[in-house]
Amino acid sequence: MSTEDEKLLKEAKKLPWDERLAHKNWKVRNDANIDLAAVCDSITDPKDPRLRDFGPLFRKTVADSNAPVQEKALDALIAFLRAADADAGRYAKEICDAVVAKCLTGRPKTVEKSQAVFLLWVELEAVDVFLEAMDKAIKNKVAKAVVPAIDVMFQALSEFGAKVVPPKKLLKMLPELFDHQDQNVRASSKGLTLELCRWIGKDPVKSILFEKMRDTMKKELESELANVTGTARPTRKIRSEQDKEPEQEVITENVGTGASEDSVVEAPQEIDEYELVDPVDILSPLDKSGFWDGVKATKWSERRDAVAELTKLASTKRIAPGDFTEICRTLKKLATDVNLAVSVEAVQAIGNLARGLRNHFSGSSRILLPTLLEKLKEKSQL
Template sequence: MSESEFENLPVEELLEHKLWKARQLGYSQLKEIAEKSISDELITQLVNNPQRLLKIVTDSNVAAQEMGISALTTILKQSRPETVSRTRDTVVPGLVEKGLTSSKASSRSEATEALLLYVELDSGKEVIELMLPSLSAKSPKQVTATVKAINDIYSAFGCPTMDPKLIINSIPKLFEHSDKNVRGEASGLSVTIRSYIGDSFDQTIFPKIKPIQQKDLKALFEEIKSGAKPSRMTYSQKSANLAENDEDVQMTEESVIESTGEAKAVFNAYDFEDPVDVLSQLPTDLSTRLRESVWKERVEVLEEISGFFKAPKIQDEDYSYFISLMVGCLRDVNLQVVTLACGILLDLAKGLKANFHKYSSTLVSPLLERTKERKKTVLGALIEVLDTCFKYSSFHDIVDPTVEYMVHISPHVKVESMQYLVRCLKETKVLPTNDEIERMMASAIKLLQDSQVTVRNAASEVIGTLMKLIGSEKSRKYLDRVDKRHVKKVQQICQSAVVKTGPTREGFTVVEQVTSINDKIPNLAQRGVGSNTSENENTTAAPSTSRSSGSSIPSKRAATSPLKENVANHKNTLTSKPLKASNVSNYGISAQQLQELELLKAEKFVWLEEKKVLLSDLEEVKSNNDSLLKNVVSLNGKLDDYHEKFTTMSMTLKSKDTQIFRLRSDLETCQIRYSQLQQKNKVLSGQLELSNDKNTAVESINKVPEDSNDINRRISILSIGSSTGEAKETEKIPVLRNNVSIYNFDDADDGWKRATAVTNDLKAKIQRMKARTRVLDPVDD
């Protein structure tokens, strides 16, 4: 199809034509329509169908795409914000992916302008969020183009308008990219953002990039000119300026510079960090482990959880229970546990910042109680946490517990409490109330009579600093109550003290507030509540009108007063006229005003009576407070005594437990020894019985020869031998006896062996004797 054939086609058909030249022509005609009327039906259809606009800006042909992006830019310039927001989510990703990476410079420029228009007319936050996914693209060209476009957006609108937190966490990843062009564009973006947020950028980014990259950035930052200014305004900023400046409609882009410059100071490195959920990381058995009797286990669990609180920003949750656990650790007898608890509380305060104020009043009392420790490292940790509690809270939150511990029984606690109070008085930007001043002064003046020099010096410093804070007029009545010996020192401290607020500044603040209130209520004097304004006006006008108008308003007597000429008349008038009528005639007060005056007097009388009652109640409350304070002091003393007794009893109990343990050990040893002895006794008893049995056997063996002699005698009686034979037999008997006596052993150990041998010998002899007997029997026959 030739060019002449599709020139006459409708625009809608040209936009969908398969030839790129036809589509290019359709985009050109669409641009002309948008310039003439943004409310055209075709443009309305395109806006209501963002996919068609996306197809236009992502045309496959480079020339047609250039014209399509230009047409989109024209439509955006002529549209209103509510119209632009319909197409943002669909069109912006296409512009970033296809428009910013186009091979034609004009297309890239038009795509960047379209993105700037989306930010100007809609919302910069949503546009940046739609661009962030392209920073993770695989193509370095895509990443480079996206970073450059983001840099253009921040340069045009500035960080007060564009939140730097949207992109600042992505910058370290860009510096880690392998492509040098990406790193170069990241450096340019860093320079732009740093020109608005200052050193906060260094604190956030430098710890996350390489030292060589830090060095390069520092060199670039030195070239930054102070006071970076945005070059464009958003639609909402323009509308706000037009509303505030109805008389001067023609605004310039420089009208937003002052407001954006002031917003510079609000940026902080803390704001750019993501909050960390710490509570979910704590062990579930934390409370149980913190109550372990072995101090090493308590130290171990505190060291374990301390790393969780090192996060630069901690998520704001309810830490009340955790704070109660840390208060218990502050009261621990082990100093290492106390030091670790202080470190955790300090990190928690830095992570929560202003959100930490709700826990300050809970922590001040146990922290001051523990300042009686003399070890410098522990005391330094406690003081640091105390100062942090005041930093993230107010003076009113810490004054009550501090005044309470100023009268503590321990002199060291008194001194540390007063030094802490002095530091807070010097740093506070809010004046204490009259009741707080009275309580602080009363306690400090009383402590001037303390026997400890350090306590008296600290009390003098409290009084002097507080006098500097409240001013000489209010402090005069307190100075009169100070002993003359200490007045000079207190005055010197008052003169040298440096505070951040004072009565003069507070007075200016009050005057400004009253002035602003009077400006807001201009008709306050017309309500009839009082007559001060009208009286002042009459008094001012009196010198000029009294002579000419014959007014009855009295005025100062001039040098030529005619009063002396009418002295008698004045006297007669004074006595002849009623007093009330005279007042009315002389001062010009109407009956209604007089009635109002009487009502005001009655109300004043009622107020005075109420004031007396309130003052008496106040005195009663003060006396009750004094008695309660005395009771508190006495109770604190008793509590300390109980603590000491408890400590002594605990030590005694531990020593008794040790003794019981040792006695139990000795008892077990004795029982073991006793059982051993019993076993040995049994063995010896067995051996003794065995030896007795052996002795019995030996005795039985010793009786055997006698039996043998009986046999021999019977044999000799029966035998019919010759006398010689008888003599031989009789001679053998003592020999046998002698032989038997040889086997009579006394040794119990060899008894059995010897008995066996003797038995065998006896058996042998008996056998021989029986044999002889059998031999002799035939001879007798």
């Protein structure tokens, strides 16, 4: 380093952090990021007021146009996130968006450090912000930016588990990636799908995703699903859980000859497929289908067809809550229709509504229960 550079860096150290990090000379910016990382590494109290001052700086530093400086900025960000606590989440969105926009198409080391940053945000319980950023990343037209995003979601799920990283959000992102023109994107998507199977089971994943896949990918996944065995276990804890570790160890020591820690952790995680899918509004399309005119028709076939439309709409896995009172009053009448085909279709529609609405159907069930119990008696007499 020349004497002139040494003098420049020495003078720059007197400047405030924001001015050093935005300096026109890249060597000054580089040196500032190195110093910032060192300061963050020295901080042992996550409530240290300096962390609050540093948080807003990273939105711009990680977007540095100079690749080596950008890497040093990511190093400083990693040091910051290791020193901080969940309070740093206030800066998560802007920083994650900047990393997605500027770092995922960078050099391999830059991408690797970006992924480390994302995993630290998950550790700091900013998982929703992380997944929102990944949703933006997978829409990038450059496949080179999409693959790291999928891979870091895989890492997050693999390391932290399905209780921390919501499978529902991952399942929503995957379908658009199955038909991606880049084979590396498709391969990474397949890997994430298989990892989901390890955490929530094969059946829920197949039920939700397989209908949205090409036959070729279905066959590939089917053949590999046979190799998905065992119960997945998290290998990394969120920061708040890490703070509880000493207490957990004391509890474990006091358990004595009870169930071993492994046996408790190995218990399979129960996943309700209902919670993995978004609710679907069926009231609006039902109104447009001519249902209300059809159920009043004099022809039995028109009444049956109108109810069949409701049965079809209500066959979705999860129905959005709404006012089903009038529908249930109508179904109560149709369940006792003189025509058996209409009656059977009405009972089928009621069953689908109950499955799709669950607790939201409890009020309507009171209207229908007496009639259904009478129908059950009729069946018993037969």
